[in-house]
Amino acid sequence: MPTKESTVSLNLDRSTESGGHLAEENDTATDLKMASETDLEEGMTRNESMRSRQPSMHHIKDERMSTKVGQGVKFNITFEDLSYGVYLPKQKEPKWLLKNVTGAINPKQMTALMGPSGAGKSTLLEVLAGRKQDGEIEGELLFNGKERTRAMKRWFGFVEQRDSLIATMTVRETLMYTARLRIKANGIWDKEDHADQVERVDEILDMLGLTACADVVIGDENNRGVSGGQAKRANAAMELITSPSILFLDEPTSGLDSATSLDFIRCIKDIAARGVSVICTIHQPSEEVYGLFDRLLLLVAGEVVYLGKANMAVSYFQDLGFKKAPGQNPADFLVSVTSGHKPTDGANESKTWPDVDPNYFAQEYMNSQLATDRKESTLAHRSDISGQVDTKDKKELYANGFVYNVVVLIERNWCASKRDKSFFFKRVFSIVIVATAFMLAYLMPGFDDAAIRGKQSVLMLSMIIFLFTANGQVDPTVERRNYMAREVNAGSYSVSAHFWSTVLFEVPWTFFKVLLYSLIVYFAVQLQYTFVNFIYYFLVLFILAEIGLNLMWFFSFVAATATEASMYIITIPFLFILYSGFFIQYPDIPVYWIWAYYISHVNYSMAGLLLNEFKGKF
Numbered sequence: 001m002p003t004k005e006s007t008v009s010l011n012l013d014r015s016t017e018s019g020g021h022l023a024e025e026n027d028t029a030t031d032l033k034m035a036s037e038t039d040l041e042e043g044m045t046r047n048e049s050m051r052s053r054q055p056s057m058h059h060i061k062d063e064r065m066s067t068k069v070g071q072g073v074k075f076n077i078t079f080e081d082l083s084y085g086v087y088l089p090k091q092k093e094p095k096w097l098l099k100n101v102t103g104a105i106n107p108k109q110m111t112a113l114m115g116p117s118g119a120g121k122s123t124l125l126e127v128l129a130g131r132k133q134d135g136e137i138e139g140e141l142l143f144n145g146k147e148r149t150r151a152m153k154r155w156f157g158f159v160e161q162r163d164s165l166i167a168t169m170t171v172r173e174t175l176m177y178t179a180r181l182r183i184k185a186n187g188i189w190d191k192e193d194h195a196d197q198v199e200r201v202d203e204i205l206d207m208l209g210l211t212a213c214a215d216v217v218i219g220d221e222n223n224r225g226v227s228g229g230q231a232k233r234a235n236a237a238m239e240l241i242t243s244p245s246i247l248f249l250d251e252p253t254s255g256l257d258s259a260t261s262l263d264f265i266r267c268i269k270d271i272a273a274r275g276v277s278v279i280c281t282i283h284q285p286s287e288e289v290y291g292l293f294d295r296l297l298l299l300v301a302g303e304v305v306y307l308g309k310a311n312m313a314v315s316y317f318q319d320l321g322f323k324k325a326p327g328q329n330p331a332d333f334l335v336s337v338t339s340g341h342k343p344t345d346g347a348n349e350s351k352t353w354p355d356v357d358p359n360y361f362a363q364e365y366m367n368s369q370l371a372t373d374r375k376e377s378t379l380a381h382r383s384d385i386s387g388q389v390d391t392k393d394k395k396e397l398y399a400n401g402f403v404y405n406v407v408v409l410i411e412r413n414w415c416a417s418k419r420d421k422s423f424f425f426k427r428v429f430s431i432v433i434v435a436t437a438f439m440l441a442y443l444m445p446g447f448d449d450a451a452i453r454g455k456q457s458v459l460m461l462s463m464i465i466f467l468f469t470a471n472g473q474v475d476p477t478v479e480r481r482n483y484m485a486r487e488v489n490a491g492s493y494s495v496s497a498h499f500w501s502t503v504l505f506e507v508p509w510t511f512f513k514v515l516l517y518s519l520i521v522y523f524a525v526q527l528q529y530t531f532v533n534f535i536y537y538f539l540v541l542f543i544l545a546e547i548g549l550n551l552m553w554f555f556s557f558v559a560a561t562a563t564e565a566s567m568y569i570i571t572i573p574f575l576f577i578l579y580s581g582f583f584i585q586y587p588d589i590p591v592y593w594i595w596a597y598y599i600s601h602v603n604y605s606m607a608g609l610l611l612n613e614f615k616g617k618f
């Protein structure tokens, strides 16, 4: 069990490729020391040497923003006795999902994070990337020897297992908007920025073999778009736009066939070769895919059972007495051995595998020379550069300002919406159909009993329509929230920028929709023919429509699924309608529901509309 105090700390080191400070294979402490002492031999003090390598965070940021993939800041991640636990209900002690994990991830290397299902691979990836907000973290986690700051997020690229892309946008549009949001810009429509963004997008399209499908829409199950493999690459491409120094990938090949997986991992290998630290969880890679990884971190039940060169892993376990069958996939062999599952499909050697305790491999690794070397290497790297760079969090967490982000997000909303066939139907045509139906049903001039009843019904039904009219947008809103969460997590923009861009994008459409409806219904049903009465009627419906829209957004964000959101969106306004005093008169409302009458916005809106229409008429 973890014993160390919580000292999660990260660090930032800048090392250029020419400086050679971060060697390709930092396997031993000796290698690291030798590399860092190059400058010292040239007559610099250690502090001078470090300062020359590590400019301020601001300097680094500017430099990074103008560099291509792999040419910016280099990161070494070191973690020592890193543990992560969650509190289960009614438990005082945390359940430890990661236990005393020690290791390092270096630039120019591609590390595979493997292990049986439930071993803690995704958990480790998220802890390293700083994505675990809950639970308890113990041990030490350093980025070039310094504590992680929130501002560092922008140097990280995290490719989630599930592709979250906007179906109606093309691959190029997706990347262009990502570039606009994540790269520091001079202005919203600055020409130089645009040229730089185009250049970067072209570079990444080329790097990931997406140029041929750059102008194809992503698509979904209903609309044909790019292939599954291309979507995966587009998903990863979004994370490369900012030239990340560390690329985390969570099972990027899941759902891909073996040829496409190989193709994809080759692209990632090329990216690592440019100087990026790559760590990637992967399930059952083929022998060829496995062969592309430089290092392997094998986890079992939250503990490291192997961390070292990927091509040495099989012999490490063979030396422990576990023989690999000829032709057996090395990744399958490693997972079978460490998970205690002896394969039955002709791997005769597995029958002779020793029966071992579940903790055997973790213990064996802890006592191995590999672990001793690894620990020394981790410690050496951390102490070499700790305390030399500015790790203070910067005030600005996002590449660009709030207004810039809101404007770009509005533009992107339009770009994504214009190809959505249902967009105009939901916002314009559906309301024309409803208004026409009203017009035909309630042509009732005058103020006789039937006309009064008809007008009252029209007023109430108009309100009901605008309370529920936004419900058709639940599905796309729930879908987009994953996309938003991804971008907010990546530090592209704030939740409030997303909220205001959505509000501002929808306000003109709501205005237009309510105006269209009002113009048709108000005059057809012959409500009060004065400008002031008409404006009053229009404004009440507009406010109700905005409330309906906001309720839809709220429930679409808090509900687990679109179905659950729809249930809330129907139930809650329904209660406000039921106890508005229209269908059940105030004296007849059950006393335990009277609160609903007082908080019902439908009640106040209906009272306003009735006064607007009938005041002074009787």
Ligand SMILES: Nc1ncnc2c1ncn2[C@@H]1O[C@H](COP(=O)(O)OP(=O)(O)OP(=O)(O)O)[C@@H](O)[C@H]1O
Binding pocket: 086, 095, 097, 115, 116, 117, 118, 119, 120, 121, 122, 123, 124
């Ligand atoms: N919030 C949580 N509360 C309790 N247990 C959790 C929580 N999150 C994860 N776990 C457990 O921690 C273990 C590790 O989960 P994780 O998703 O990291 O495994 P994994 O190795 O990525 O698995 P897979 O390969 O199946 O995706 C699992 O047993 C999981 O059930």
